Amino acid sequence: MPRVSxxxxxxxxxxxxxxxxxxxxxxxxxxxxxxxxxxxLYEMDSDEDMRPISxxxxxxxxxxxxxxxxxxxxxxxLPWVEKYRPVSLDDVVSHxxxxxxxxxxxxxxxxxxxxxxxxxxxxxxxxILAVARRIYGTNYKKQILELNASDDxxxxxxxxxxxxxxxxxxxxSKGFKLIILDEADMMTTAAQAALRRVIEQYTxxxxxxxxCNYVNKIIPAIQSRCTRFRFSPLPIQEVEKRLxxxxxxxxxxxxxxxxxxxxxxxxxxxxxxxxxxxxCHAAYDLTGETEVYNCTGNPQPADIATIVNSMFSDEFTTxxxxxxxxxxxxxxxxxxxxxxxxxxxxxxxxxxxxxIYLLDSLATTEHRLASGANEKIQLTGLLGAFKNAVELSQKx
Numbered sequence: 001m002p003r004v005s006x007x008x009x010x011x012x013x014x015x016x017x018x019x020x021x022x023x024x025x026x027x028x029x030x031x032x033x034x035x036x037x038x039x040x041l042y043e044m045d046s047d048e049d050m051r052p053i054s055x056x057x058x059x060x061x062x063x064x065x066x067x068x069x070x071x072x073x074x075x076x077x078l079p080w081v082e083k084y085r086p087v088s089l090d091d092v093v094s095h096x097x098x099x100x101x102x103x104x105x106x107x108x109x110x111x112x113x114x115x116x117x118x119x120x121x122x123x124x125x126x127x128i129l130a131v132a133r134r135i136y137g138t139n140y141k142k143q144i145l146e147l148n149a150s151d152d153x154x155x156x157x158x159x160x161x162x163x164x165x166x167x168x169x170x171x172x173s174k175g176f177k178l179i180i181l182d183e184a185d186m187m188t189t190a191a192q193a194a195l196r197r198v199i200e201q202y203t204x205x206x207x208x209x210x211x212c213n214y215v216n217k218i219i220p221a222i223q224s225r226c227t228r229f230r231f232s233p234l235p236i237q238e239v240e241k242r243l244x245x246x247x248x249x250x251x252x253x254x255x256x257x258x259x260x261x262x263x264x265x266x267x268x269x270x271x272x273x274x275x276x277x278x279x280c281h282a283a284y285d286l287t288g289e290t291e292v293y294n295c296t297g298n299p300q301p302a303d304i305a306t307i308v309n310s311m312f313s314d315e316f317t318t319x320x321x322x323x324x325x326x327x328x329x330x331x332x333x334x335x336x337x338x339x340x341x342x343x344x345x346x347x348x349x350x351x352x353x354x355x356i357y358l359l360d361s362l363a364t365t366e367h368r369l370a371s372g373a374n375e376k377i378q379l380t381g382l383l384g385a386f387k388n389a390v391e392l393s394q395k396x
Contacts, residue, residue, distance in 0.1 A: 080274045094238045113208045117215040118231030121269030128209045144178040158194040166202040185212035196221045233268025252281045257289040304340035311386040334375045354393040361385035
């Protein structure tokens with residue numbers, strides 16, 4: 001029979017007292033605490049449960065070194081377009097007139113709504129991100145809303161994301177936040193109309209930067225409310241300067257012919273130049289002209305010269321078979337051949353009527369290809385246009 005302590009006996013006797021039972025709801029928690037306390041004492045008396053706990057000898061990583069290695073790895077894995085993106089307005093390649101004007105706006109705290117337009121890869125997004133860093137410092141991401149309007153192009157985005165962000169005021173020293181709408185020319189007309197009203201309503205605490213490739217696709221109501229800046233294609237000299245910095249930093253082995261081909265294909269597009277350079281560096285130990293054209297899938301200048309000369313001088317059937325075979329072996333599209341043929345014809349000495357006829361035929365063929373026409377049929381039509389151009393030059 002289990003032994004009953006004096007404390008337990010007294011507790012049992014008092015439990016039959018009416019004055020105590022009336023207070024039972026208040027005594028139950030105390031009773032439970034007594035039971036738990038006794039169980040704890042019994043466990044402490046057991047030698048098995050009192051064995052010392054062996055310390056954990058695993059070293060504790062504070063995380064600083066690990067974070068440093070992680071950041072270094074992230075920098076190494078970044079695309080060069082992001083890795084070498086300008087941080088400040090002074091780092092922006094070319095467009096000094098634009099950056100100096102915006103700098104004056106910031107100094108006088110009179111930054112208007114901005115509209116940046118121009119071809120891709122000319123520094124529109126990099127410029128506005130540099131402006132955000134200039135205004136807000138390192139915490140600029142908390143003060144901006146960056147949207148790509150080609151993905152979120154409907155009116156719901158204006159009513160929900162943009163309006164919700166614009167309604168809240170900033171808690172920092174600067175009196176306004178920044179909303180960046182990239183590729184805004186892809187927004188629907190209804191979304192642009194709704195955006196116009198939001199721009200008017202929240203001018204006190206929000207500035208908008210609208211970025212697009214074609215300004216004619218932005219409704220006039222938005223254009224009139226923004227200060228417009230046109231970003232023209234970058235000069236080849238400026239692209240070459242930035243490429244030289246990247247080549248030296250990354251240790252890229254690039255020949256002079258390869259650099260000329262890269263600059264020729266970039267056509268003032270810094271993003272395209274850096275992407276092609278990184279792709280060639282990953283694929284080849286030494287990058288020359290041939291490697292650049294193979295990496296981009298563009299026809300080489302020698303192939304373009306062969307094709308154009310064949311269309312001018314060879315018979316129709318011979319030229320058609322040769323071009324078809326080259327397209328199949330090299331994996332070329334007729335659209336790529338048109339671009340190369342245009343550049344090659346532009347350097348030839350042709351009579352005005354023949355040049356005009358050929359350029360018009362190239363434009364017509366390109367339009368039909370964009371509409372989904374058959375490449376073989378369009379190639380035969382292009383060959384016929386070259387034969388007609390030869391006859392025109394012989395008549396005059």
